[in-house]
Amino acid sequence: MSSYPPDGPPQTTLRQRLADLRGPAVPPRPLDARALAALAANPGCGRRALLDGAGVDKTALAAALGSPAAFGQSQFAIVRGNSFEARVKGDGGAELLRLTHARLGGGAEPPGPDSRVPDLTAAGPEGRAARTALALREATAAGTWTLLDHPMLALEVAGTPAYLEPDAVVVHPDGRWTVVEIKSFPMIDGAADAAKVGAAARQAAVYVLALEQTAGKLEGAEVGHQVLLVCPKDFSNLPAAALVDVRRERAVTRRQLERLTRVEELADGLPQGLCFDPARPAAELTEAVSAVSAAYAPECLAACELAFHCRERARDAGEPAALGRSVRSELGGLATVEAALAAAAGAETGPGTGPDSDPTAAALREAARLRAEALASAAARPPYQAPETPECPC
Structure with missing residues (x-):
């Protein structure tokens, strides 16, 4: 049980506790939509919830434990993705707004010279999130096509705020908000790889949840349940767009995120002096990680940097879940x-x-x-x- 009053711990105390967990000199690693989607897929894993909530760099931690995971894109893929996104958003986002109108325009007038791309720069993620909320409010009131390039959205996860940055959000003249996901994988003959589209849908569902928190405070604002997926057409660098309905992913993600144990409850149950600083000895880190309960399953190998370490420990302990969640439930x-x-x-x-x-x-x-x-x-x-x-x- 927590020793804090019913209204929760003082924010400064919680922040200091999380800073001690990741290491006083280690900057926090911000949560992104990919991490939240993976966290929602395994809400029973207190280890991931705590490490993500504390901002621990799990990639560096896995390497320090001797079980590194090969995550991330190649440099070539990153450059190609950035080049394609710049092309899509070029000329003040005219092509992106045209694609949005073609797929979701309804009876609205097509975007014209009065379309806006507001400046969203501000100091820190909190400042950028506040600036994004103001831009959304102004665009909804103005009733014109507006493109928000890399807005910052806030979403509370397990008692701590997560700041998310979608590729773009388009505000329609009627007050609807549409999340835009720009991916570098191709759309051949109007269809893309189903597994990659599914991953993009789960990621976009997190953005939709964050937008809904902001839209709930504004009159006339509505978040669309269809997101615009923009990919290269066939084998060219020309953009093509498709609509992806994320209602199912949104419902699943919301339900799973609500099941997560609050970070302060997880932190209160740990011994004093516990630290996940990757600079510490491997034996000490192994003991620290083992102090937090995990819920390993083979699906973690595609979503978590600590999966190889957790798999080894699950096998050593003879846990049936190492063979799959279905095996564990059958036993x-x-x-x-x-x-x-x-x-x-x-x-x-x-x-x-x-x-x-x-x-x-x-x-x-x-x-x-x-x-x-x-x-x-x-x-x-x-x-x-x-x-x-x-x-x-x-």
Whole structure:
């Protein structure tokens, strides 16, 4: 239980606690939409929630633990993506606004010379978020096409604010707000890779949630549930646009983020002096990371920098989740792989797990019996001999 009053800890105290966790001299690593989408996919992992909330650089931490993960884009892909985005937003965003009107214009007049691209520069993420909120308010009141280039949005996650930066947000004359995602993967014959589109949809859903918090404070503002995905057309550098409905991703992400344990609750349960500074010895970091509960699953390998470290620990502990979430759910009360193997062999693994009391153990024994029969049948068959190939008469 937290020792703070019901209205929560003083913000300065929480910030100092999080700074101590990542290291006093280590700057915080800001959360982005990709990290939030991955966090929402595994809300039961307190380890990731705490490290992300404290701003710990998980890439550097994984390298210091001896289990580095190969994440990130190549330099060539980054340069290509930046070049394509600059082309899409060139000439005051005229092409991007044209694509938005073509896909989502409805009965509105097409963007003209009166379209605006406000300046969103300000000091720090808090200042940029406030400047973005003001620009959204002004654009909604003005009733003209407005392009916000790299706005800053604020979203509270597990009790701490996260500042997110979408590629663009377009304000329609009728007050609708549309999130724009610009990606460098191609759209061939009007369709893009389904896995990449799905990842972009989950990322855009986080931006939609952040925009909805701002729109709720403004009269006449509405956040569209369709985002505009802009990609290179076929194998050229010309932009093509498609609409992606993110209502399902938004609902899932919102529900999962609401399930996250608040960061201060996770921090209160840790020993004093715990620190995740990558400059500390590997043995000390291993002990610190082990103090925070994790919920590893094979899906983490594609989304978390600490996945290889957590996988090794899960295997050492014999956790069934290392084989997949479906395996863990099928095993029920059998908490380890060793317990499952013992149950398959007919041994009692604890109170109430006798031969006739646990249906999971009975199913494992039946599976083991069928496997043994199949192996015995295969061993009894004579070895396969390939037919002789007749010699060629020519």
